[in-house]
Amino acid sequence: MAPYDLTGRTALVTGGAQGLGAGMAEALARAGAAVMIGDVQKEAGGETAESLRESGATVEFVPLDVAEDASWESAVGRTVTALGGLDIVVNNAGVLASGLIADLERQAVREMLEVNVLGVALGIKHAFRAMRPGGPAGGGGAVVNVSSVAATVPFPGIAGYAATKAGVDRLTRVAALESGKLGYGVRVNCVYPGLVPTAMGIQLARDMEELGLWPSAEAAVGDVIGLTPLGRLGEVTDMADAVVFLASDAARFVTGAGLPVDGGMGM
Template structure:
C-alpha cells in the first residue's frame, strides 16, 4: 500500500479524541486523507485535531454525541463544509461497562446499547445519505465500524458489551448488502480489535480484578495474552493500519466483512 493511499479522501472519525479513534485519525492523515474528529470530549478532541493539523493536513473538530440524530446531521454537514467532501466514516465511538450477568444494571445495559448499537447505525444512516448519488458528498465511500474480539469469544463480565459488538457485526453485513444493492457506491466493513491497553482496556482489566475474576491487573492481562496465539496485546497502530487498508483502493472489492485484528484470540 502506498504511503499516500488515501490522497484526496475526506474522513469523519467518531470517538476520535483519544485511544483507537485518535490513532486511526492520525493514520488516515498520514495516508493523505483530510480528517474531522467527532467526539463528546471537546478539549481533547480539539487538541487531537490540532496535532494532526501541524502536519499540514486539513482537519477539524465537531462535538458529536453519536446517540443523537440531530448531532449526526450537524457533524456530517460540518465535515462536508470543512473538508470539502465526505467519503470515509470510522464508526469508532463506544463504551464498555463491566458487570457479571447476575449483577448487570438495566441503565448500564441500555447505555451500552444506545452508544454502541444506535450510535453505529445512525452513523451508517447519515454516511449513506451523504455519500450516495445525489447526497451532499455524493461520490460513494467506505464505512469501517469498530466491533471487538468480544463479539467472537465468550469472555466473562462483558456480556452486554459483547452483545452490542455482535450487533455491530450483523449491522455491518446488512448495511453492506443494502449499499451494494441500492447502488450507493459505499463499502461497509468492520474490525474486531483485540484487547488494547488504552484507557478502556486498562479499565476492563481493573474491573475484572474488582469483581474477583483475577488476582491483580497483571494476572488479568496475562490471561488475555495467554489466549492470544501471537503472544501480546493489540496496539492501536495494529487497528489503525487495518482501518486504512479497508478504506483504501486496495480493499476495493471487499465489503460486508469482519476483520479480526486480535492476534488470533478469536479464532
C-alpha cells in the same frame, strides 16, 4: 494512486478524541486524507485535532453525540462544508461497562446500546445519505465500523458490551447488502480489535480484578496474552492500519466483512 494512498479523500472518525479513535484519525491523515474528528469530548477532541495539524495534516474537530440524529446531521454537514466532501466514515465511538450478569445494571446496558449499537446505526444511516448518488458528497465511499474480539470470543464480565459489539457485526453485514443492492457505492466493513492498553483496556483489566474473576489485573492481561497466538497485546497502530486498509482502494472488492485484528485470539 497507490492502494493505501487516501490523498483527496475526506474521513469522519467518531470517538476520535483519544485512544483507538485518535490513532485511527492519525493513520488516515498520514495516508493523505483530510480528517474530521467527532466526539462528545470537546476539549480533548480539539486538542487532538490541533496536535495532528501541527504535523502538517488537515484535521478538524466537530462536536458529535453519536446517539443523536441531529448531531449526526450537523457533523456530516460540517465535514462536507469544511473539508469538501465525505468519503470515509469510521464508527469507532463506544463505551464499556463491566459487570456480572447476575448484577446487571439496566442503565449501564442501555447506555452501551445507545452508543455502541444505535450510534453505529445512525453513523451508517448518515454516511449512506451523504455518500449515495444525489447526496451532498455523492461519490460513494467506505464505512468502517469498530466491533471487538468480544463479539467472537466469550469473555466473562462484559456480557452487555459483547452483545452490543456482536450487534455491530450484524449491522455491518446488512448495511453492506443494502448498499450493494441499492447502488449506493458505499462499502461497509468492520474490524474486531483485540485488547489494547488504552485507558479503556486498562480499566477493563482492573474491573476483572474487582469483579473477582481474576486475582489481579496483571493476571487478567496475562491470560489474554496467553490466548493470543502472536503472544502480545494489540497496539493502537495495529487497529488503525487495519482501518486504513479497509478504507482504501486495496480493499475495493471487500464489503460485508469482519476483519479480526486480535493476534489470532478469536480464531
